[in-house]
Amino acid sequence: xxxxxxxxxxxxxxxxxxxxxxxxxxxxxxxxxxxxxxxxxxxxxxxxxxxxxxxxxxxxxxxxxxxxxxxxxxxxxxxxxxxxxxxxxxxxxxxxxxxxxxxxxxxxxxxxxxxxxxxxxxxxxxxxxx
Amino acid sequence: xxxxxxxxxxxxxxxxxxxxxxxxxxxxxxxxxxxxxxxxxxxxxxxxxxxxxxxxxxxxxxxxxxxxxxxxxxxxxxxxxxxxxxxxxxxxxxxxxxxxxxxxxxxxxxxxxxxxxxxxxxxxxxxxxxxxxxxxxxxxxxxxxxxxxxxxxxxxxxxxxxxxxxxxxxxxxxxxxxxxxxxxxxxxxxxxxxxxxxxxxxxxxxxxxxxxxxxxxxxxxxxxxxxxxxxxxxxxxxxxxxxxxxxxxxxxxxxxxxxxxxxxxxxxxxxxxxxxxxxxxxxxxxxxxxx
Numbered sequence: 320x321x322x323x324x325x326x327x328x329x330x331x332x333x334x335x336x337x338x339x340x341x342x343x344x345x346x347x348x349x350x351x352x353x354x355x356x357x358x359x360x361x362x363x364x365x366x367x368x369x370x371x372x373x374x375x376x377x378x379x380x381x382x383x384x385x386x387x388x389x390x391x392x393x394x395x396x397x398x399x400x401x402x403x404x405x406x407x408x409x410x411x412x413x414x415x416x417x418x419x420x421x422x423x424x425x426x427x428x429x430x431x432x433x434x435x436x437x438x439x440x441x442x443x444x445x446x447x448x449x
Numbered sequence: 450x451x452x453x454x455x456x457x458x459x460x461x462x463x464x465x466x467x468x469x470x471x472x473x474x475x476x477x478x479x480x481x482x483x484x485x486x487x488x489x490x491x492x493x494x495x496x497x498x499x500x501x502x503x504x505x506x507x508x509x510x511x512x513x514x515x516x517x518x519x520x521x522x523x524x525x526x527x528x529x530x531x532x533x534x535x536x537x538x539x540x541x542x543x544x545x546x547x548x549x550x551x552x553x554x555x556x557x558x559x560x561x562x563x564x565x566x567x568x569x570x571x572x573x574x575x576x577x578x579x580x581x582x583x584x585x586x587x588x589x590x591x592x593x594x595x596x597x598x599x600x601x602x603x604x605x606x607x608x609x610x611x612x613x614x615x616x617x618x619x620x621x622x623x624x625x626x627x628x629x630x631x632x633x634x635x636x637x638x639x640x641x642x643x644x645x646x647x648x649x650x651x652x653x654x655x656x657x658x659x660x661x662x663x664x665x666x667x668x669x670x671x672x673x674x675x676x677x678x679x680x681x682x683x684x685x686x687x688x689x690x691x692x693x694x695x696x697x698x699x700x701x702x703x704x705x706x707x708x709x710x711x712x713x714x715x716x717x718x719x720x721x722x723x724x725x726x727x728x729x730x731x732x733x734x735x736x737x738x739x740x
Contacts, residue, residue, distance in 0.1 A: 329497060330494065330600075331491055331600040331603075331682050332490060332599070333491070334490065334493050348662060349662070349663055353662070361659045362659060362661070362662065363501060363504070363662075364661070364662040364663075365671055365672065386675075388498075388668075390501050392659075399494060399497055399498055399501075
């Protein structure tokens with residue numbers, strides 16, 4: 320038995336990526352990172368801003384995601400996200416731009432703790448990329 | 450009978466109109482292809498989102514504590530209608546069809562003595578609704594400046610809707626848009642987005658036991674607002690494809706009609722030219738005869 324399964328990343332505009340030879344995917348789930356191997360139990364979870372790592376036979380790929388939801392079932396992993404950027408050909412300016420708006424949003428005092436936590440996370444990840 | 454000069458002018462004016470409609474048809478055809486492509490590409494996202502939500506909501510045991518966006522406020526007094534139209538005209542019955550559908554619904558709500566609130570997306574809808582329902586329109590949104598439909602616009606609309614819902618400004622939200630079937634047919638749709646219609650069964654699910662992280666209701670309450678934006682985004686994509694399709698066929702018709710008109714006018718022009726020549730000849734001949 321091979322140890323691979325398929326993953327599909329979709330954003331609202333298009334199907335961003337589809338692979339069927341991945342061995343492991345690490346996603347930044349809300350309560351901590353999850354690594355998903357083949358025959359994982361069916362799971363639904365949502366993501367905080369962070370890095371998705373995809374390990375496949377052809378190598379390793381990393382993506383930055385803003386938010387999202389994952390569903391794993393029958394060895395199919397679907398990742399839905401509104402904003403995803405490949406780390407390979409990343410646009411530094413775009414990252415700085417997101418970083419700036421995030422910092423501004425953080426200054427807003429009306430946000431609740433959960434939003435604040437998410438924004439803090441986002442900033443941290445963005446800084447680590449840049 | 451109109452004089453030769455007048456006919457000539459009319460022919461050339463119809464011809465130049467024909468040129469315009471033809472060019473518009475070409476542009477619409479090119480845009481249609483792009484809009485259709487993005488509508489098709491956008492489908493997996495909204496389908497998957499829908500499926501996950503259906504799976505989740507079926508798994509929820511405690512209906513009473515379910516998020517309000519899913520179960521509704523329990524009341525049915527204030528209806529919010531989001532009417533999505535285009536920003537530009539000259540697209541056949543596209544806007545009129547949506548408005549017609551929406552007006553039917555409005556009438557029903559008013560007849561039942563309920564409160565009606567309207568958000569218009571796209572300026573054409575506002576123009577057509579403001580006379581009769583001007584007082585009911587609480588917000589008008591237009592994306593005239595953005596070239597292509599993008600998710601962030603949809604998110605903006607979604608945020609407005611959710612904000613109003615959280616302030617308890619309405620109980621039920623329905624969106625109106627045109628679904629793209631093919632170039633000739635676009636079907637005006639009404640879709641209720643709050644509370645969510647969960648009566649349809651999720652495909653290939655139910656027996657599956659999911660592990661949730663964090664809890665179901667927490668995921669749901671995070672997911673539902675996203676789903677609103679997604680549904681609106683889907684409607685916007687369908688709408689933009691429909692708009693271009695509708696415009697294309699409208700302009701095609703216009704071009705054909707203009708062609709027919711040019712033919713008719715040309716015949717009339719030739720006839721009156723011939724008549725003038727004959728008249729002159731008769732005058733000359735009868736003049737010569739009388740000598």
